[in-house]
Amino acid sequence: MARPQVVRGGTVFDGLGNPGRRQDLLIEDGVVTALLPPDAAAPDDAEVVDARECWVTPGFIDIHTHYDAELELLPALGESVRHGVTTVFLGSCGLSLAIGAPGELADMFCRVEGIPRSVVAPLLEAGKDWDGPASYLEHLDRLPLGPHVAALLGHSAIRAATMGLGRSLDARVRPSAKELAAMQGLLREALDVGYLGLSINTLPWDKMGGEEFRSRPTPTVFAGWSEYRALARLLRERGRVLQGVPNLSTKLNVLLFALLSAGRLRPALKTSLIALMDPIAGRGIHRLTGLILRLTNRLLGGDLRFQALPNPFDLWVDGLEVPVFEEFGAGTEALHLERPEERAALLRDPAYRRRFRRQWGDRLRGRAYHRDFARAHVVACPEAALVGKSFAEIAAARGRDAVDTFLDLAAEHGDALRWYTVVANDRPAELEWILRHPDILLGFSDAGAHLRNMAYYNFPLRMLRLVREGEKRGRPVMSIERAVQRLTGELAQWFGIDAGTIRVGGRADIVVVNPAGLDETVEQMQELPVVATPDPGAPPWADFGGLRRLVRRNDAAVRHVLIRGRMAWTAGALVPELGHERSFGGVLRATSG
Template sequence: MGYDVIVRGGRWFDGTGAPSAVRNIGIRDGRVAAVTAAELDADGARVVEAAGRWVMPGFVDVHTHYDAEVLAAPGLGESVRHGVTTVVFGSCSLSTVHVGPLDAADLFSRVEAVPREHVIRTLEQHRTWDTAEEYAAALERLPLGPNVAAFLGHSDLRASVMGLGRSTDRRVKPSAAELREMELRLVDALKAGMLGLSEMRNPWDKMDGDRYRSRTLPSTFATREERRRLYRIVRSAGRVLQTIPNLNTPYSLVPALAASVGRGGRRPLKTSMLAAADVKANPLLMHIMGPLARASNRLGGDFRWQHLPVPFRVHADGIDLVVFEEFGAGAAALHLKEEVERNALLRDEDYRRRFRRDYENRWSPRIWHRDLYDAHIVACPDPAVVGRSFGQVADERGVHPVDAFLDLVVEHGRALRWYTVISNHRPAALDKLSALPEVQMGFSDAGAHLRNMAFYNFPLRLLSRAHHGGFMSVERAVHRLTGELAHWYGIDAGTLREGDRADLVVVDPDRLDGSLDEAREAPFEEFGGLVRMVNRNDATVTATLVAGVPLFLDGRFTEAHGTRRTGGFLRAGRTRIPSMA
């Protein structure tokens, strides 16, 4: 029999970490039919030339927030053009399996910086499901570009059972009937093939809208009994808990690590926790992450830290950045939606004194380093401040850095654009973290924070560091981005051997260069032309195929992208799920 597609002459990496070799790959009916050093008969086949390039399984991105975007633009082109062929959403307790459009917008929009009106409109236009199985079926009817897999979000689950108001009221505990209904819906989600449960325990993330604005997410209100019962189901099914600890109480990491451990013959609770990083605000933190996870796993746990293997650089328009939720004065400003009200607050001297106290408090929990000398202005109607830090502007004006920052926000609003690097800024420390076996590559947040950051190309950046820095082999780097993830999450992806899905990427190693560190801006038509941050490395990825169909080829999307369903809903392994009858 002939082949539909032949990828010819590239250096082939199979995704298992095995040695690479120059091979020809024959694809038939969406699967790899041949991997061979011999020439393949190209009669009738589409040939993708790969000589001098690397051919590997498509990358797996295990932490995105594509929940709304996949409905509006199911080709998910920003990931596909960078070789990602499998994406996971439903992260951070947020999913759209059960809640309606208005509740989903209140849950998502402020936390993940996705415009609220677009979340509402997208779900109003596309929502046709009531159950997890119907949700999976609805996704499979879309012209998906990459494959998708999903968590059930605990905030989605809790709000749909209790109502959004009751689920975020600390005085209200779920009734026995409500706890039972949460269990049943989680079981249904796992039977539908969802990866597990995602939760949020950190109180810094707040809700949008007018009804319950600035309340923390429903998952943060869960009782110990509620979590215990939901964890039992996830554990018994061999699925995954994705979690974020309460960063106000770092000691809460210990119970979370302990929960992963299987006791008395029960299986471990597979746990993926955010996030392993070399944080500027606490440089010692990275040194305990590996030992903590290692200790849990030696005691019988199955614990991984999620890790973004690139410097964590964020941009902001004015004060619109989630890091300000960390302290009271910042959260108070973000609570106000109207610019007039917000500016009045930012001018108030009592408020500014409070902001300065928060800014200078060295002992409060933090992710942001709160150093305005390390926050650089890249755009402003006043050209005199562009290229300077807020600290430099403060020195020139003879004021406190907080006053310089707030003055510029009041004067220019969202036209003031600036950036800072929060973590992963030291190359040697980043290499050390990326090599830890207790971390897994991910946490791109693709589909969220559209004006704040762009990490769609993080797999290419890890490959570049491995290729040029040598801190791990390229085979190992490929494995970490593909087969290692797919195996742990239990999905059909991540390897490129005979019989495997023909999801693959062709990379030009000569273009694993400094261009990967650049971010640009481009309009997103499906969200009303919103200008979002993106990566553009179209010379680095020369081809992306899903199910054997080229979607991105030689710097352009093909006619199949966004019009033909190539990806599918990847269901987690059919492990026994406890009956709740």
């Protein structure tokens, strides 16, 4: 039996929104067994966890990740754990590994999420030992998980499994009554064993990879609303969640999601959408969306929420390798070509350039990306003199059109051209307005995806820093206790899982945050290998193709992380046992319905 632990000297925020209190925590066998006065007596053999001058919070919850593939290779998920995240959700955006053939799952997953197919396909071929929603959770239970995991069922996966991948990707085909019943059966199975709900995607610029169906939207996009409603009825009956991706270009089908969530004459449908932001391409849309949220929930009796990030939404891009180019046809046309020489030839073609320029500047069609070359700056390039300059500045110096200049550089240098831009949440006052909105769910890190484009693994720390800096300026965004609640207990309660609070009898998922470490270093970016030291003799794909991913790390901000009462992060390092022993995280199942 493990020694008792006492977390001593900290200010405890319980995740329920109560003000912080100086207390010590007694932990025995992975459970909080007492909340003690400061410096109270503890068992003689207790291990002391130093929390002096620190905040003690429940483990943070990341409600939107794409760790589905990574945890098969790296179940520690250390990039999240080191930032205090002790629970992650899988199965977002209609994507799931719960059912399907390995190659088809890789085709659905990899291009959309910016993960190498050369890694995911052989990984699944070698290790897939499940054949449906229930056996998938059993498989996850067998892994030496770092954080806890909870799962949504991906609509693309069950649609392809019941209709066949080709039919599921054909806009002319609707599922037969038998096929729809089979989808409903798979969803019932998932809900019975504790899935949080179902994820769907209506965004057509999320595209298939692989060869056979390359560049078609993923299967869930081809469904009609009658199909979505038929599946949503099961969720409504069970009090489970529908996670949805609206069409971010037009944004109009947010209203259809609002109507689907509406209650009054029926139970409200818990609906979580992606994502409430202040985009440069659509100033004010977040205010309108916030109004729709309030009206849906107050007047229509709905339970509609938007996920939101507490930080600017910024992107790093190698050449054209980023999903925002999928929102118009010429961008998809280029991304369809995987061979660098073929893509370069297309980018140099005059007819293609005319198509690209026309669609790039089309303001009649909605857009999510600002497409402003003055806001995109080169951060790495074989032409060193270009680093630090915007594409607009480079074009002006060359006496060239900005679109032509960008295509010139992308054709010449391919992925060696690396650039940076901010897409949304660049105005602090508007971001603070979003974070205070009562109908948001704090999260949307996309952890485990877009490894070369984004790094939001530490969003809880960025949230706490933002709130703390507001207090220091005398212009509070919200209280620290409310911020902690938004990162923990509020999420757990809404999704129906046992997590997110510090209470006697509760599981000891605990973070010790050093507020002095919440400084500007939480914003600093690094590029580090996904797998630092592959095991000797491991298969060639086990190093994640040698890929370097973006991370933000400031290890001084989190002093300790305990998962189920076991130390997972301390003294600036993950413990060696994390990801190797099955005594940290487990599968969390929905408790509602």
